[in-house]
Amino acid sequence: MKFKQLHRWPLMILLAVLIGISAATTVVLANNNTLTVTASVVNVRFGPGLSYNTMGQVQKGGNLTILKKQNSWYQVRLAGNRVGWVASWLVHEDAATTSAAKVARTTTNVNVRQYASSSAKQLGTLSSGSTVSVLYQSNGWSQIQYNNTAAWVDSSLLQLTGATTTINPTQTAIATAKATTPTLKATTTLAANVRQTAGLNAAVVTRIAKGATVTVLSQSGDWYHVRTADGKTGYIASWILSMPGASTNKAATKLSEATIVIDPGHGGNDTGALSTSGKYEKTYTLQMAKAVGAKLEAAGAKVVYTRSTDTYVDLAPRPVVAKKVHADAFISFHFDSTPNANTASGFTSYYYNASKDKALATNLNKALGSNLSLTNRGIAFGNYEVLRDNDQPSVLLEMGYINDDHDFKFIESSTYQQTVAADIVNGMNAYFAAGNHQ
Numbered sequence: 421m422k423f424k425q426l427h428r429w430p431l432m433i434l435l436a437v438l439i440g441i442s443a444a445t446t447v448v449l450a451n452n453n454t455l456t457v458t459a460s461v462v463n464v465r466f467g468p469g470l471s472y473n474t475m476g477q478v479q480k481g482g483n484l485t486i487l488k489k490q491n492s493w494y495q496v497r498l499a500g501n502r503v504g505w506v507a508s509w510l511v512h513e514d515a516a517t518t519s520a521a522k523v524a525r526t527t528t529n530v531n532v533r534q535y536a537s538s539s540a541k542q543l544g545t546l547s548s549g550s551t552v553s554v555l556y557q558s559n560g561w562s563q564i565q566y567n568n569t570a571a572w573v574d575s576s577l578l579q580l581t582g583a584t585t586t587i588n589p590t591q592t593a594i595a596t597a598k599a600t601t602p603t604l605k606a607t608t609t610l611a612a613n614v615r616q617t618a619g620l621n622a623a624v625v626t627r628i629a630k631g632a633t634v635t636v637l638s639q640s641g642d643w644y645h646v647r648t649a650d651g652k653t654g655y656i657a658s659w660i661l662s663m664p665g666a667s668t669n670k671a672a673t674k675l676s677e678a679t680i681v682i683d684p685g686h687g688g689n690d691t692g693a694l695s696t697s698g699k700y701e702k703t704y705t706l707q708m709a710k711a712v713g714a715k716l717e718a719a720g721a722k723v724v725y726t727r728s729t730d731t732y733v734d735l736a737p738r739p740v741v742a743k744k745v746h747a748d749a750f751i752s753f754h755f756d757s758t759p760n761a762n763t764a765s766g767f768t769s770y771y772y773n774a775s776k777d778k779a780l781a782t783n784l785n786k787a788l789g790s791n792l793s794l795t796n797r798g799i800a801f802g803n804y805e806v807l808r809d810n811d812q813p814s815v816l817l818e819m820g821y822i823n824d825d826h827d828f829k830f831i832e833s834s835t836y837q838q839t840v841a842a843d844i845v846n847g848m849n850a851y852f853a854a855g856n857h858q
């Protein structure tokens with residue numbers, strides 16, 4: 421079994437965890453929409469994309485509260501106020517569960533709790549005979565609207581009146597969800613110090629053996645706030661933790677799960693190469709990037725551009741974008757040129773790291789080669805900074821020779837750009853379908 425090191429988790433995961441923490445400590449006003457899991461089991465991920473690690477799973481029939489929708493993903497709240505993401509095609513959004521609530525009356529004085537548990541924090545008390553709106557009931561607990569939030573009371577202390585009422589969703593903050601997910605467990609790869617705060621100089625709370633299992637509560641930079649098997653909490657350096665489950669994650673093989681970074685070469689006062697008529701490479705890299713991005717978005721992918729206008733962007737920040745958004749693929753567009761015009765023709769797909777990038781280059785090149793009129797010069801190793809410094813699967817596509825008049829006629833035509841875009845979508849689909857992702 422392959423173990424995934426926790427310290428590889430990127431910034432976005434940290435953000436997701438931080439969002440989870442802040443959601444736990446503040447009242448969040450959210451649309452009171454829920455969804456039902458329709459697949460046999462759904463992975464809940466740290467971010468909206470297949471390259472994010474799984475933080476838990478929800479079984480078929482489980483309900484989740486929707487916080488927002490992004491691309492083809494729902495951000496949902498899990499038990500314990502944790503926040504994660506699920507793929508939209510594996511769940512069914514049911515608005516009906518929330519528009520109406522059942523009216524009930526308390527039969528005695530009732531404690532109102534934050535979660536469906538008698539040990540959960542008490543938010544207040546309802547006196548006997550109070551009227552409440554019941555959002556839903558489960559396992560002997562009723563979720564009610566309470567002080568513009570959602571809270572729980574023991575169902576046996578309520579009597580439904582038979583009437584229903586309408587809830588204004590924007591006024592009801594959802595404090596919890598019915599779904600239960602396994603908590604995130606990690607295993608120490610070495611004997612580990614559990615520290616009071618995140619940092620090597622912090623006081624040691626306890627020391628645990630190699631192979632010990634801890635529950636990850638949150639992330640703080642390179643450190644994880646954990647709870648040990650004997651209930652102590654503290655911080656462990658992420659680089660000595662591994663998460664078993666990660667390698668068994670069944671990532672769906674869909675482009676619509678993916679985040680793709682599109683990198684139009686050059687820009688601003690970096691014009692790139694010139695056509696024989698003096699047209700700039702930067703103009704066509706941007707046109708092509710936008711054509712490709714639009715088609716990828718139409719296919720459900722999340723697209724992030726390193727530039728979307730005619731502005732100068734240095735080389736170094738471009739791969740950083742891919743890392744930041746945890747991109748499933750990074751595609752850079754350029755057009756070749758030769759010292760003497762009209763001496764070379766065709767398109768080439770470049771990769772840098774054979775194990776990380778070559779499958780992407782191969783799949784894209786194959787799709788492009790299927791119908792483009794220009795000569796396919798194949799795939800090749802290319803020592804480009806945007807590939808070399810890229811942690812994500814990345815390719816650089818030279819989509820024709822700009823100072824070749826035959827090629828340029830294609831480069832500037834929107835038909836060619838649209839065909840390339842459609843080919844990239846096909847190539848990405850083939851790439852994912854073949855299981856080429858983390």
Ligand SMILES: [Zn+2]
Pocket residue numbers: 685686692693701753754755
């Ligand atoms: Zn270029």
